[in-house]
Amino acid sequence: MQTKNLLVSRQKLRQEWNRDILNLLTPRKPNKSVSTFQNPGRDSYIPSENSVYEIYVRKTVVSEKFPQAIVDIINFDLGSVVEDETGFTIDGVKYLRKDMPSVSLDRCNEIRAENNEIVFERGKYYKFQDREGKYHVLDCRGNSVSQPYSEQTMKRQNEESFQMGKFWGCIGCEGVYGSKYYSDEEQRKILKEAGIQEGFFSVQVGDKRQELFLSNGAAGAVVPKRRYDGTYNMFMNTNILDDYAVGSVFVIGGKEYILDEHKKLDIPYGADIYDIKFPMREK
Numbered sequence: 001m002q003t004k005n006l007l008v009s010r011q012k013l014r015q016e017w018n019r020d021i022l023n024l025l026t027p028r029k030p031n032k033s034v035s036t037f038q039n040p041g042r043d044s045y046i047p048s049e050n051s052v053y054e055i056y057v058r059k060t061v062v063s064e065k066f067p068q069a070i071v072d073i074i075n076f077d078l079g080s081v082v083e084d085e086t087g088f089t090i091d092g093v094k095y096l097r098k099d100m101p102s103v104s105l106d107r108c109n110e111i112r113a114e115n116n117e118i119v120f121e122r123g124k125y126y127k128f129q130d131r132e133g134k135y136h137v138l139d140c141r142g143n144s145v146s147q148p149y150s151e152q153t154m155k156r157q158n159e160e161s162f163q164m165g166k167f168w169g170c171i172g173c174e175g176v177y178g179s180k181y182y183s184d185e186e187q188r189k190i191l192k193e194a195g196i197q198e199g200f201f202s203v204q205v206g207d208k209r210q211e212l213f214l215s216n217g218a219a220g221a222v223v224p225k226r227r228y229d230g231t232y233n234m235f236m237n238t239n240i241l242d243d244y245a246v247g248s249v250f251v252i253g254g255k256e257y258i259l260d261e262h263k264k265l266d267i268p269y270g271a272d273i274y275d276i277k278f279p280m281r282e283k
Contacts, residue, residue, distance in 0.1 A: 059092075060089060060092055060093070060094050061092060061093050061094065062093075062094045062096065063093050063094065063095050063096075065099075066095045066096070066099040066100050066101060068101065068103070068104060068107065070088070070090065070095050071100065071101065071103060071148075071150050072123075073090060074088055074100075074149060074150050074153075075103075075139055075141070075148045075149050075150050076122075076123045076139070076141060078149060083153075085097075086098075087099075087100075088100075097153075097154070100150060100154060102137070102150075102151065102154075102156070103125055103137045103139075103148055103150065103151065105127055105135055105137070107125055108125040108126055108127035108137055109124055109125065109126050109127070110126070110127065111126050111127075111128055111168070111194045112194060112195050113194050113195035113196050113201065114195075116195075116196060116197055116199070116200065116201040116202070117201065117202045117203075117204070118168075118172075118194060118195075118196070118201075118202070118203045118204070119203075119204045120140040120145050120168065120172065120203075120204065120205045120206065121140060121206075122140050122141065122142065122206050123139075123140070123141075124139065124140055125137055125138070125139050125148070126138045126139070126140070126145070128164055130160040130164075131160075134160075136158065136160055136161045136164070137151065137161070138161060138164065138165050138168075140205060140206060142206055143169075143173055143205050143206035143207060143208045144165070144169050144173075144205065144206070145164075145165040145168045145169045145172070145205055146161075146162070146165040146169070147161040147162065147165060163179070163181045163182070164190075166179060166181075167179070167181075167182060167187070167190065168203065168205065169205055171203050171210060171212060171222050172203035172204060172205035172208060172209070172210055173205050173208040173210065174210070175210040175211075175212060175222075175224040175226075176222070176224065177220075177222055184220055184221040185221075187220075187221035187222060188214065188216070188221045191214055191221070191222075196214055197214070198214050198215075198216070198272065199213065199214060199270050199272075200212070200213055200214075200225060200228075200270060201213075201214055210224065210225075211224070211225035211226075212224060212225060213225055213228045215272050215274045215275060216253070216272055216274075216275045217272055217273075217274025217275035217276065218274060218275075219274040220274075223274065228273070231273055231274070232267070232269060232273055235265060235267055235273060236264070236265075236267065239263065241259060241263050241264070241265065242263050243281045243282060244259055244263070244278075244279060244281060244282055245259070245282040246259055246260065246261050246263065247259060248279040248280075248282075249279055250265055250276060250277065250278060250279060251276065251277040252265075252267060252271050252272065252273060252275065252276045252277075253271050253272035253273075253275050253276075254275070255271070
C-alpha cells in the first residue's frame with residue numbers, strides 16, 4: 001500500500017515538473033496594459049503588431065518673391081533659417097537661392113563720423129567705394145564688419161569688401177590694423193573720407209570700442225590712444241631729451257618747440273608727437 005502511494009506521488013511531481021517546463025518554453029502574448037517602466041512619469045505604452053502610425057509633415061510653400069526683409073533674416077538671424085542647395089526655408093516658406101537679390105544700396109548707411117567717432121551698429125548695412133569708385137556693401141554682425149552672408153553665399157565675394165571689413169573690424173575691436181593691403185596713406189584717406197579729423201578719434205564695432213589717434217608720423221596712420229599716452233608721458237616726464245642742447249628746436253606736427261633750461265618741451269596734449277623732426281644732438 002505504501003509502495004502504491006509513493007508511486008502516485010512521484011507521478012504527480014513528474015506531471016507538475018513537465019507542466020512548468022512547458023510553461024517556460026511556450027511564448028506568451030505581451031500585455032500592453034502592464035507598464036514595463038518603473039518611472040510613472042514616462043510614457044509606457046508598448047505598441048502591438050497591429051498599431052497604426054500617422055506622421056504629420058508640414059508642407060513647404062515655395063515663395064514667388066524674395067523680399068529684402070528675408071535677406072535681412074538670412075544676414076542677421078541665420079539660426080532661424082534652414083538652408084539647402086536650392087534655397088532658404090523660414091517658417092515653412094522656401095525662398096529660392098536663384099531669386100535672392102543683392103542688398104540694395106539705398107538701404108545702406110554711409111560710413112560717416114560724428115564728433116570724430118564712427119559707430120557700426122549691429123543689424124545694419126554700410127556702403128563704401130573701392131579704389132575704382134565702385135560701391136560695395138558691408139554689414140555689422142556681432143562685433144565684426146564684413147560682406148553680408150547673402151552676398152557670400154551667392155558667390156559675390158570680392159577682395160575689396162573683405163579688406164575694408166577687416167580694416168574697420170581691426171581698428172574698432174583691436175585698435176591695430178596689421179595688414180599691408182592699405183598703405184598708411186590709403187588708411188589716412190579712408191579715415192578722412194569718413195569724416196575723421198587728425199588727432200584723437202574712436203571706432204565702435206558692435207559693443208567693442210577703441211580710442212585711437214590719427215597721425216601723419218612714422219609710427220603709422222592709426223595709433224592706439226594708450227600708446228600715444230605712453231609716448232607723451234615719455235616726452236613730458238623723463239630725461240629722454242638730455243642729449244640735446246637748451247634752445248634746440250623740435251618740429252612736431254609742423255610746429256616748432258624750443259627745449260627749455262630743464263631740457264623739456266612744452267608739447268600740448270593731442271599734438272602729433274609721431275610727426276617729429278629732431279635737431280642735432282649736443283653729445
